[in-house]
Amino acid sequence: MNEFYEKFRDRTFFDNHPEAIANHLDKFYQSSEITVFHEMLMPDFHLDVYFINSSEDDFNILLTSGMSLLEMTVREGLENPELHKFAELMILLPKEIEFGKIFPSGNENDWIIGMLKETARFPHHYDTWLTIGHTLQATADMEPYSEKTDYVGLVILPSVTFDEEFTEIKINDEVINIYTIFPLYKNELEYKISNGYNALLDKLIEKDGKEVFDKQRENLLV
Template identity: 65%
Template sequence: MAIHPLTEKFRDRHFYDAHPELVSNHLARFFKEEQTTVFHEMLSPDFHLDVYMINDPEREYNVLVTSGMSLLEMTVPDVVEDKQPYRFAELMMILPKDIEFGGTITGEGGNDWIINLLKETARFPHHYDSWLAIGHTLQATEDMEPYDPATEYRGVVILPSVTFEEDFTTLSAPDGPINIYSVFPLYGPELEYKIAHGYNALLDRLIEKDAREIFDFKRESLL
């Protein structure tokens, strides 16, 4: 039987198998079990990546958090003097309450592209021997097409959460901290603006527009 090329690529990588349980225990410190749904990945050609959805009735939003990105160490470049704080990460998105998903196994549901966006972003650094940290941007496709016909979002920027404190967004692990970064979708012109002018210029736009961290299908442009 032929071996999937992604399986071959990851066969000899070191997996930090304790990290998913650490993520699960970390989320349990902040949210009750009955508030949590897990979107399970049934087939993983590279590494297993699930997504938690937390629905806390006392909050005005739901939260998506990946579990599995930190199974592997990211390739932090040598220009970073202290690599230790940047080696491991998980990602999150904050969603309005009215966004729903079809079931715990994602597929072709109307909003499943949001979960797929999160998972594609989480896989990127491991597929390309790279890394993700605050200020980094990714585009949905090489031609900057939208993530789905239902949206005009064509990329994302990695941000520090303004909704959660550091005790949630950083968790301790024996091999180094696991950061939980916030994923903020971008329109094409916004992504081009960041590439041309840098993260700080985009951040200024976010502040000027008082942009919320909560996902919005029809968010006003930052430009």
């Protein structure tokens, strides 16, 4: 706890960003369609997760709110770095996936929320950044996120369901990008590491991969 406190206590926090995210969602959804998994204990920074259940969509949404409290350490020499400093993450879910009233709750799907939160914290813990095409693994040994799944990592993708009106939150000269996370099996993650993002993207297109999460998705390399 002290280690995290020392690391983050002198960072600049953009405390207006969570409110901007809330206002942004109000443009698209009714308050009755949105619930929040509030974070109770936070060793570093406050990270909530929105659960959006709209009758007009055939999917639900989990969306982080808090990753953009801090700016990421973008790669030197990147063109227009100010457009990449802030991000939040989402995953689209089939309607049948449900959660408890709080997180964690012991629900078999808790690992999905945990995956989102761990990914959102990663760039700030390791002074790096996340953007489209980046991959992360659940553990150093590529073990699954949970005993409930075979997914061992993920890739950051642009949404194909939503356009920039939803995936870019503009605040003065700042932009909060909303990226989609797409969980990967071990061989898929290894394939991306060996062959690059475009090669993995080709496999996604070839298999007609869907943005909405599938617990038992067909392997892209089979």
